Amino acid sequence: MAGKRTRRESKSAGTPAVRDRIRLSGIDIAWDVEKGTCSFEKLPVAMMWVDTTLAGLMSGLQAMVGAERFSLALQSEGRKSVEADWQVISQFPDFHEGYRAIAIIAAVAGWGDWRLVSLDDVNKRCCFHVTNSWEGRYQKALGVCWGSGMLAGKMAGYCSKLFGTNCWAEQTAFIARGDEYDEFAVGPSERSVETEIENLLATDEATRADMAVALQRLRKEVSVRESAERALRESEEKYRLLVENANDAIFIAQDEVIKFPNPKTEQMLGYSAAELGRSPFARFIHPEDREMVVDRNRRRLRGEKLPSTYSFRVLTQSGETLVVQINVVSIEWEGRPAALIFLRDITEQKRAEEELQKAAKLESIGLLAGGIAHDFNNILAGIMGYVSIAKRGLKGKRAHLLEEAERATVRARALTHQLLTFSKGGAPIKKTSTLPQLIRESTRFAVIGSKVRCRYEIAKGLWPAYVDRGQVSQVLHNLVLNAAHAMPDGGIVRVRATNVELAAGDGLPLPRGRYVEIRVQDHGVGIPEEMQARIFDPYFTTKAAGIGLGLATAYSIVRRHNGHIAVESKPGVGTHFAIYLPVAGEDPMRREDRAERPASLIKGRGKLLVMDDEKIVRNVAGEMVRFLGYEVAFARDGGEAIALYQDATEKGEPFDLVIMDLTVPGAMGGKEAIRKLKAIDPRVKAIVSSGYSNDPVVSEFAAYGFCGMVGKPFRMEELGQVLDEVLRGAERSSS
Numbered sequence: 093m094a095g096k097r098t099r100r101e102s103k104s105a106g107t108p109a110v111r112d113r114i115r116l117s118g119i120d121i122a123w124d125v126e127k128g129t130c131s132f133e134k135l136p137v138a139m140m141w142v143d144t145t146l147a148g149l150m151s152g153l154q155a156m157v158g159a160e161r162f163s164l165a166l167q168s169e170g171r172k173s174v175e176a177d178w179q180v181i182s183q184f185p186d187f188h189e190g191y192r193a194i195a196i197i198a199a200v201a202g203w204g205d206w207r208l209v210s211l212d213d214v215n216k217r218c219c220f221h222v223t224n225s226w227e228g229r230y231q232k233a234l235g236v237c238w239g240s241g242m243l244a245g246k247m248a249g250y251c252s253k254l255f256g257t258n259c260w261a262e263q264t265a266f267i268a269r270g271d272e273y274d275e276f277a278v279g280p281s282e283r284s285v286e287t288e289i290e291n292l293l294a295t296d297e298a299t300r301a302d303m304a305v306a307l308q309r310l311r312k313e314v315s316v317r318e319s320a321e322r323a324l325r326e327s328e329e330k331y332r333l334l335v336e337n338a339n340d341a342i343f344i345a346q347d348e349v350i351k352f353p354n355p356k357t358e359q360m361l362g363y364s365a366a367e368l369g370r371s372p373f374a375r376f377i378h379p380e381d382r383e384m385v386v387d388r389n390r391r392r393l394r395g396e397k398l399p400s401t402y403s404f405r406v407l408t409q410s411g412e413t414l415v416v417q418i419n420v421v422s423i424e425w426e427g428r429p430a431a432l433i434f435l436r437d438i439t440e441q442k443r444a445e446e447e448l449q450k451a452a453k454l455e456s457i458g459l460l461a462g463g464i465a466h467d468f469n470n471i472l473a474g475i476m477g478y479v480s481i482a483k484r485g486l487k488g489k490r491a492h493l494l495e496e497a498e499r500a501t502v503r504a505r506a507l508t509h510q511l512l513t514f515s516k517g518g519a520p521i522k523k524t525s526t527l528p529q530l531i532r533e534s535t536r537f538a539v540i541g542s543k544v545r546c547r548y549e550i551a552k553g554l555w556p557a558y559v560d561r562g563q564v565s566q567v568l569h570n571l572v573l574n575a576a577h578a579m580p581d582g583g584i585v586r587v588r589a590t591n592v593e594l595a596a597g598d599g600l601p602l603p604r605g606r607y608v609e610i611r612v613q614d615h616g617v618g619i620p621e622e623m624q625a626r627i628f629d630p631y632f633t634t635k636a637a638g639i640g641l642g643l644a645t646a647y648s649i650v651r652r653h654n655g656h657i658a659v660e661s662k663p664g665v666g667t668h669f670a671i672y673l674p675v676a677g678e679d680p681m682r683r684e685d686r687a688e689r690p691a692s693l694i695k696g697r698g699k700l701l702v703m704d705d706e707k708i709v710r711n712v713a714g715e716m717v718r719f720l721g722y723e724v725a726f727a728r729d730g731g732e733a734i735a736l737y738q739d740a741t742e743k744g745e746p747f748d749l750v751i752m753d754l755t756v757p758g759a760m761g762g763k764e765a766i767r768k769l770k771a772i773d774p775r776v777k778a779i780v781s782s783g784y785s786n787d788p789v790v791s792e793f794a795a796y797g798f799c800g801m802v803g804k805p806f807r808m809e810e811l812g813q814v815l816d817e818v819l820r821g822a823e824r825s826s827s
Contacts, residue, residue, distance in 0.1 A: 112124070114183065120132070120133055123196055123200055130197075130200035162238060163238055163241040163244075164285055164288050165241070166244075167241045167242070167244050167245035168285045169242060170242040170245020171246070171249040172245075173245075173246060173249075174245075174246060174250060174253065177194050177246070180193060180197070181193070187211070188208065191208050191250070194206075195207070203222075203226065204222045204224040204225030204226070204274075206221075209221050216251070216255040216259070216279060216280050217278065218251050218279075220275070220276045221273040221275055222240070222275075222276070223267070224267075227241070227242055228267025231267075231268035237266050237269050240263060243274060244276055245261070247261045255280065258280065258282070259278050259280055259281060260280075260283040261276045261277070261278045262276070262277045262278075336355055340435060340436045341353070341354065341357035341360045341361070341416075341434070342433070342434055342435075343368075343433050344431070345389070345433050346428065348373055348386075349371075350371075351425075353368050360414065360435065361406065362409030363376075363409050374386050377406055377407070378405035378407055378413060380405070381404035384404065385404050388402075389431065393431075400419055401418065402418060403416065403438065404416065406435075414439045416435045416438060417436045418433060419434040420432070420433060421434075470706040470708065470709050472804070473706075473709050473713075473804045473806070474708040474711070474712050476502070476805035476807060477715065477716055477805065477808070478712055479494050479498050480498060480807045481716060481808060483495060484808075520560030521790060521801070522791075524556050524676040525556060525557060525559050525561050525564075526554065527556075527564075527589060527610075528550050530561055531568060531610065532546075532550075534564075535572040535587050538568075538569045538573040539573075539576050542576045543580075544583055544584070544585055545585070546585050546586075547584050548588075549589070550587075550589045554608060555676075556676045557674065557675055557676055558653075558675075560649075560653070563653075566646075567645075567649050567657075568610070568612070570643065570645060570646050571612040571646060572585055572587070575612060575614035578614050578616025578666070578667060579614055579615065579616040579617075583616070585614050586612070586613040588610070589609070589610045590609050591607075592607050592608075592609045592672070594672075600658070600672065602672060605674065605675070606674075606675040607672040607673060607675060608672070608673045609672055610671040611671075612668075612669045614666050614667055616666055618664055618666055619659070619667055620663055627659065656671075656672045657669065657671050657672075658670045692809070693812055694720075694809075695721040696720060696721055696819060697721055697722065698722050698749060698819060699724075699725075699746075700717050700722045700725070700747060700749050701726075701727060701740075702724055702751045703726075703727040703728070703729065703751065703752045704726075704752075704781070705756045709804070710726045710728075713751065713811075717815075720811070720815065722815070725740075729761075730752070730768070731759065731760050731765075733752065734769060734772070737769055737773070741772065748777065749777045749778065749779065749818060750778040751802070752780060754780050754781065754782035754790065762781075762782075762789075766780075766796065766798060777818055777819070778797070778799060779798060779800040779801065780798045780800075781804055782803065790803075800817060
């Protein structure tokens with residue numbers, strides 16, 4: 093309670109000082125003990141009880157209901173009034189001081205003089221004296237003694253609040269009988285106004301008034317009970333809706349049997365509630381996980397503390413395997429241990445996690461492949477370059493042997509492509525190509541050393557396709573290699589290539605248009621139907637020694653070519669793969685046709701700058717360009733190349749073309765160097781050279797300022813052709 097508080101000492105020695113004002117419900121109440129006056133908000137208040145008026149009123153009520161019932165009614169009202177009184181008492185530091193304050197207010201209001209005679213905190217007992225009370229005075233005026241029930245209720249209520257337990261007041265002295273005061277001995281008791289009324293109702297003397305009181309109480313109890321039942325029903329309905337519509341399977345497991353399964357449990361496992369209730373829960377657990385789950389459940393029932401959440405597999409009615417996460421809550425059901433089970437289907441989540449793990453593995457493989465490709469192709473560049481030079485001028489068997497060595501080097505270069513396709517590099521470097529020779533070379537190499545042979549059915553006039561020849565070769569190689577493995581005792585692999593025009597509604601996930609269709613068909617063991625949906629997944633394999641990248645690589649390559657790959661297979665009959673590649677928009681007679689014919693050596697003139705961090709590559713490239721008729725200078729990185737180019741330009745002896753390695757570990761590579769060269773000479777002509785890159789510069793070199801691209805390792809014929817195209821193209825554009 094807020095407000096200004098003051099104290100005034102009593103005149104009698106030894107009497108504790110008491111507060112002479114309080115603030116209650118926003119009203120300032122003050123009193124003067126000596127004068128016996130009271131004021132509300134500084135306005136004087138006069139209160140008194142007129143004995144004769146009260147005597148007439150109370151005697152009439154007592155005559156109607158009887159002395160006992162009358163006393164109980166007064167006690168009930170006295171107890172009810174305690175709530176307001178306690179707000180005043182609780183403002184004081186202890187009960188003694190608070191009681192003195194409420195006693196002063198009572199005296200002013202005509203309730204008599206109150207005194208706390210004794211207080212026993214240990215036994216929770218008090219004794220109160222009240223003199224000059226209106227209850228005692230009007231009874232004395234009537235010559236009766238019913239007891240001061242209102243005061244008894246108040247004193248019992250105060251003690252119930254003070255001690256925190258139900259108390260009952262026994263009146264042991266009566267003003268109405270001539271005693272000096274009303275005395276109340278208060279202590280803990282099981283008696284209450286309610287129980288006393290119940291006792292009256294149980295007697296034969298129960299009156300109609302008692303019955304009315306009982307009826308009123310009954311109505312109140314019925315209302316309270318109905319309210320409780322309604323709240324319970326609402327709560328049960330909420331939980332029922334929650335459980336029935338939950339996305340988790342929820343049930344009770346007791347004695348290893350499922351009880352009260354929710355609809356999600358039936359939906360998840362594929363059994364009805366009745367079927368679930370007739371079978372032990374272990375029946376639905378995957379055999380490989382069953383022992384672990386049953387053991388955990390038994391140990392938990394023995395009281396061991398185990399993780400309540402873990403994962404395992406379950407089998408559905410249709411035979412499907414699901415990965416579920418269980419959350420177990422130990423409970424008692426019908427007096428016996430049980431478990432409240434929550435099952436969540438995390439099959440898709442697990443698959444996603446596995447895919448992320450696969451992606452992480454593939455990324456690691458890609459990084460490894462990038463390093464291998466860079467170093468390996470540099471070595472191959474030296475081998476291929478020197479072989480290409482050495483075979484010049486040779487004829488007969490020696491020239492043939494060098495050509496075979498050159499082809500073997502090209503195949504060695506292709507071995508890195510399978511991993512590169514899954515790395516951040518591996519974007520197809522597409523050119524318009526005819527496919528017959530590519531199909532034959534790629535598939536023939538795959539069956540070398542086996543009992544399998546390829547039979548070709550390639551349509552005449554096969555349309556050209558816009559493809560990365562190396563990657564498409566890899567696809568065909570993988571498919572024929574799988575076919576050979578499917579026929580360990582030998583056989584024929586049919587390889588067919590035809591022109592097709594797809595229209596809308598042909599059942600393939602491709603836009604309408606012209607495609608080259610390549611089919612690879614074997615008569616081997618076949619693929620089970622349940623595995624066909626997964627054969628293109630990375631790391632999925634049915635081979636004991638396989639790594640599961642061959643078909644995944646083929647799928648990835650075809651998709652990157654905006655094509656489609658499909659499979660049909662029957663166990664014991666064989667497998668049939670179909671590949672669809674979009675047709676190129678150019679005329680069939682284009683430069684790749686010439687590339688399939690024996691390549692001619694194109695020589696030229698000019699001054700070239702070769703930048704590469706590997707000495708062997710610089711050396712072999714120098715030998716090649718000299719053989720082709722060009723002058724050559726060398727740089728180890730982009731910074732050195734820029735300095736040489738700028739110096740030559742300032743001397744009036746500029747370079748006609750620069751060949752730059754894209755990747756230079758620890759130094760400036762071709763991508764950054766071309767930007768700086770463009771700033772020096774906007775007309776600079778440069779070719780990018782790389783065996784591997786995770787950068788799109790290789791497949792989109794023109795967008796980055798390069799005029800051409802040559803992949804390492806390269807043959808002298810390939811290098812001569814690219815140099816001629818860039819230099820002659822520049823001459824034609826300037827003329």
